[in-house]
Ligand SMILES: Nc1ncnc2c1ncn2[C@@H]1O[C@H](COP(=O)(O)OP(=O)(O)OP(=O)(O)O)[C@@H](O)[C@H]1O
């Protein structure tokens with residue numbers, strides 16, 4: 001048997017935290033190996049080690065049978081290893097083309113050969129089905145497209161072993177299918193893929209081999225044919241999942257959020273949201289489904305008060321808030337879980353405690369006379385979030401950036417829900433969190449709903465939409481294509497609305 | 506408690522380390538001159554701290570750097586690159602001078618605060634233009650500030666050369682009324698009560714930055730502007746506030762020089778205080794308490810260098826070299842930090858889950 005990657009006895013220690021504890025994995029050439037496990041289990045750490053970003057405390061790495069030592073990712077790239085990170089590493093100010101070729105620009109004499117670069121990159125894009133606008137600034141693109149740029153970037157560098165850290169977290173089901181098709185093309189080509197995901201159905205779809213990691217150790221190595229979602233979940237969590245919180249039947253006509261004909265400008269579109277109207281009732285979860293890039297982000301940001309609407313009106317509990325600032329809305333009880341936790345929702349360099357009061361620090365509980373911040377209250381809130389949301393951390397004083405992705409998300413969700421909001425705008429609330437935490441967050445959202453909180457749930461995960469929504473609004477091209485009842489619509493039908501092939505009325 | 510203290514001292518400790526490394530490198534630079542480093546540093550030390558007067562003079566030299574260092578530390582913490590401190594200092598100084606000249610019949614208790622206020626307003630005024638141009642029209646702050654510096658220096662040169670020319674041949678205003686002078690501690694030294702004011706400023710600024718809402722927002726602004734608007738801060742308004750406050754502190758630097766040292770506005774009196782202040786701020790880790798150490802260090806260097814030059818054959822230029830070394834050290838540290846990202850975080854202890862901790866505390 002030919003192995004592209006063999007990891008043996010890998011150990012990684014951060015101070016007293018053991019992120020990887022004697023991990024051994026063999027990856028067959030031309031196969032897809034999925035790494036699954038809870039948030040903070042050590043998956044990203046392991047992949048970072050393989051990609052040379054982190055050096056193992058102990059253990060050996062063999063690539064195609066040859067023992068290697070990577071002191072940086074440069075060494076790993078030389079061995080034809082590429083990685084698409086959980087958080088993108090693009091230079092926002094540069095164009096897509098420049099981002100792809102950066103550091104490996106084809107030259108013509110002293111100057112860059114853009115023509116050649118363009119040809120090579122668009123050929124790559126075509127071959128793997130990833131057409132991207134080469135001349136646009138990377139920072140202006142939707143996350144989904146940014147990821148494709150990342151993939152092109154590593155392919156351009158000639159990667160034979162591709163590592164994907166939660167690639168599907170940002171994709172729509174459609175895009176995920178495309179990605180998986182691409183991955184199959186890659187493996188058919190003899191390339192080897194390692195992939196981290198929290199979606200077990202995706203694991204069952206794409207993988208050949210599955211490695212389950214828990215608390216830094218490999219707890220199971222399985223062949224796909226020999227296992228199923230239930231068994232995987234059990235291996236991951238080490239116990240059965242918590243019971244699902246049931247939705248109480250409750251009808252309220254009270255309109256909490258009323259949006260009338262709003263238009264919102266996007267990065268390169270004057271009407272990313274186009275004369276959109278919707279209502280969210282008290283104790284209702286309105287799911288907004290749609291392929292990402294159809295104005296959902298702009299809608300969320302406009303409702304949260306981060307970008308102005310160019311026309312139309314927004315009211316909360318019958319009070320007009322169209323012109324109200326972000327802060328005023330936040331204090332009025334609009335919570336916002338942003339889709340981009342790393343850039344919007346958290347200040348990564350800050351401690352959990354400082355992040356725990358982000359936005360709410362202006363409340364009298366936290367800032368007293370003369371604008372002094374009440375650190376005791378701040379720490380109390382942080383502790384509360386850590387306990388109620390089971391955030392894995394040594395203390396509230398560590399920088400939030402040192403937490404694993406899922407735990408960072410728990411900090412954001414905790415902060416936005418412990419404040420007793422009237423309305424929660426939740427954009428991709430479970431992106432990148434493990435199945436245990438997903439069911440925890442889902443239960444939390446339902447419990448809030450049962451308490452009468454209104455939720456505007458924006459998600460590209462249809463399972464989530466169906467599981468949580470009282471009503472589903474499908475967004476297409478900045479408009480609501482349809483508002484449907486989840487119990488009386490099939491996924492296929494919803495897909496048609498999402499693709500713009502069907503429209504209500 | 507001791508953890509808290511440790512944290513408060515962490516930044517100053519880093520500052521001291523940078524100073525130590527700079528001195529070691531400086532020693533290597535001294536070697537070729539024939540003077541032993543020990544000798545040179547001994548004279549430097551004596552020059553800076555050898556007698557009461559030397560100590561006072563060191564403090565006097567630190568004073569303007571302390572103000573400009575604080576102005577820079579605040580602005581840079583907020584990611585607002587106020588390179589215009591030099592210009593704000595000049596306008597502040599000139600405002601203080603005018604008030605001190607024309608208000609000389611007022612009693613000190615009124616006149617002195619008035620002059621100081623005027624200086625702060627002058628500094629602020631000089632920050633308004635770059636602030637507006639930057640936030641409204643997205644013009645690069647560094648570029649406008651640099652131009653504003655030149656304008657300020659030339660403009661005040663004109664003012665004290667023509668309309669407000671005083672009684673001495675050089676371009677300078679009249680003397681301020683004695684009621685506007687800041688009290689000195691010893692007639693042989695220029696050290697004045699402005700130094701105390703600067704230290705008070707440092708403490709206040711420390712509290713402002715790390716204990717208050719304003720500081721919370723400022724630090725957010727410096728780290729992540731998207732996050733800053735997410736938490737409900739109007740980013741542009743915040744940039745202006747930080748810039749204005751920084752300008753006001755820069756104005757204080759000018760006031761101290763005019764009211765406490767020269768007693769008149771002299772054209773181009775600042776020996777790059779505004780720029781050295783930026784180095785001081787970086788050396789101090791953008792922490793007001795670190796800035797105190799940084800300013801004292803630079804003051805001591807400049808003051809001690811005079812004696813060192815006389816007593817040994819090491820030129821005073823060694824000081825500029827040390828400053829350059831420090832800048833490089835800071836840049837190198839920054840580089841290493843950004844390369845590692847925020848990976849190497851301290852204090853990552855064992856990571857029990859929140860639930861485990863709850864269970865533990867419940868039992
Ligand atoms: N630089 C670091 N400093 C300290 N601790 C770290 C660092 N990086 C990771 N850790 C810790 O190591 C553990 C493993 O983290 P890792 O990011 O590998 O988890 P993960 O399995 O990728 O989780 P997720 O699914 O949430 O992304 C966590 O407890 C995390 O807090």
Ligand SMILES: [Mg+2]
Pocket residue numbers: 043044045086165404405
């Ligand atoms: Mg991870």
